[in-house]
Amino acid sequence: MTVLEGIQKSAEFLGKKSVESPRLQAELLLAHVLKLPRMKLYLNFERALTDAETNSFRELVKRRAQREPLQHIIGSTSFCGLEIAVNRSVLVPRPETELLAELGWQFLLESTLQCVPAREQPEGWTPTALDFGTGSGCIAIALAVKVPDARIVALDVSPEALEMAKQNAARHNVANRVDFLQSNDFQPQSLFDLVVSNPPYIPSAEIETLEPEVRDYDPRGALDGGADGLDFYRRLAGEARGWLKPSGKIMLEFGEGQADSIRGIFETENWIVEAIREDYTHRQRILIATI
Numbered sequence: 001m002t003v004l005e006g007i008q009k010s011a012e013f014l015g016k017k018s019v020e021s022p023r024l025q026a027e028l029l030l031a032h033v034l035k036l037p038r039m040k041l042y043l044n045f046e047r048a049l050t051d052a053e054t055n056s057f058r059e060l061v062k063r064r065a066q067r068e069p070l071q072h073i074i075g076s077t078s079f080c081g082l083e084i085a086v087n088r089s090v091l092v093p094r095p096e097t098e099l100l101a102e103l104g105w106q107f108l109l110e111s112t113l114q115c116v117p118a119r120e121q122p123e124g125w126t127p128t129a130l131d132f133g134t135g136s137g138c139i140a141i142a143l144a145v146k147v148p149d150a151r152i153v154a155l156d157v158s159p160e161a162l163e164m165a166k167q168n169a170a171r172h173n174v175a176n177r178v179d180f181l182q183s184n185d186f187q188p189q190s191l192f193d194l195v196v197s198n199p200p201y202i203p204s205a206e207i208e209t210l211e212p213e214v215r216d217y218d219p220r221g222a223l224d225g226g227a228d229g230l231d232f233y234r235r236l237a238g239e240a241r242g243w244l245k246p247s248g249k250i251m252l253e254f255g256e257g258q259a260d261s262i263r264g265i266f267e268t269e270n271w272i273v274e275a276i277r278e279d280y281t282h283r284q285r286i287l288i289a290t291i
């Protein structure tokens with residue numbers, strides 16, 4: 001079987017199993033087996049696959065057909081250009097969340113610039129952030145990579161998720177600037193410039209209706225936001241004021257259709273809602289607020 005035949009047959013098979021973008025998925029799986037960038041497959045369409053390659057590819061396609069996510073099969077995903085390892089203990093980082101991380105590091109970098117001319121702190125000023133519900137560590141690690149002076153607290157209730165996050169931080173050489181904290185009842189030791197979070201926000205009863213890749217493979221504790229999906233926003237609106245410096249900001253991802261409720265929750269707790277930002281598909285997805 002050639003590379004092209006392998007892709008075509010597998011794409012057809014995955015399509016019949018209702019896998020989204022079956023051709024792309026087949027190409028990514030074969031690229032993984034052959035240890036090639038996906039685009040290089042196009043230069044190798046006529047290359048014959050060895051028996052070992054064919055067998056490994058078939059095995060992976062079978063797993064994908066059973067709706068195991070591509071990222072779990074490959075063992076990692078790309079987030080803000082960083083390779084982030086994933087397993088069953090963590091939510092697979094989503095492209096929408098890259099915007100949240102980007103807004104976070106832009107704010108920390110701007111804060112750093114505003115602070116330097118003041119020369120009020122001779123030993124230098126360290127921007128700080130709390131990533132509430134860090135999961136794989138993707139946001140915390142992106143902030144630490146993009147803001148070289150920053151110190152980040154990466155908090156999660158799940159010890160298994162924190163294990164994965166620690167490995168990812170080490171892989172990107174930021175483990176010395178990220179403190180990992182396992183807690184369900186966070187009490188800060190010091191105040192932060194930024195609190196960032198992509199908390200669980202799916203209403204409990206909706207979880208069963210999600211695609212199998214999400215429902216069966218992302219941890220339930222990373223999805224379940226309580227009866228109306230808003231439990232974590234109520235908690236953060238009530239508690240996170242006490243976690244921020246006076247000039248600090250909170251930035252939160254939320255689900256489609258939740259913008260008005262979440263704005264209401266934060267305004268009721270006397271936050272100033274500075275902006276509701278849209279993701280790249282023009283859906284309102286991020287709240288930015290100050291105290």
Ligand SMILES: C[S@@+](CC[C@H](N)C(=O)[O-])C[C@H]1O[C@@H](n2cnc3c(N)ncnc32)[C@H](O)[C@@H]1O
Binds near residue numbers: 132155161201
């Ligand atoms: C939607 S996932 C986000 C993971 C990662 N930040 C991302 O954006 O991909 C939510 C995370 O919140 C964590 N979590 C759930 N309840 C929590 C709690 N009470 N305190 C801290 N973290 C919690 C979950 O374990 C999960 O890792």
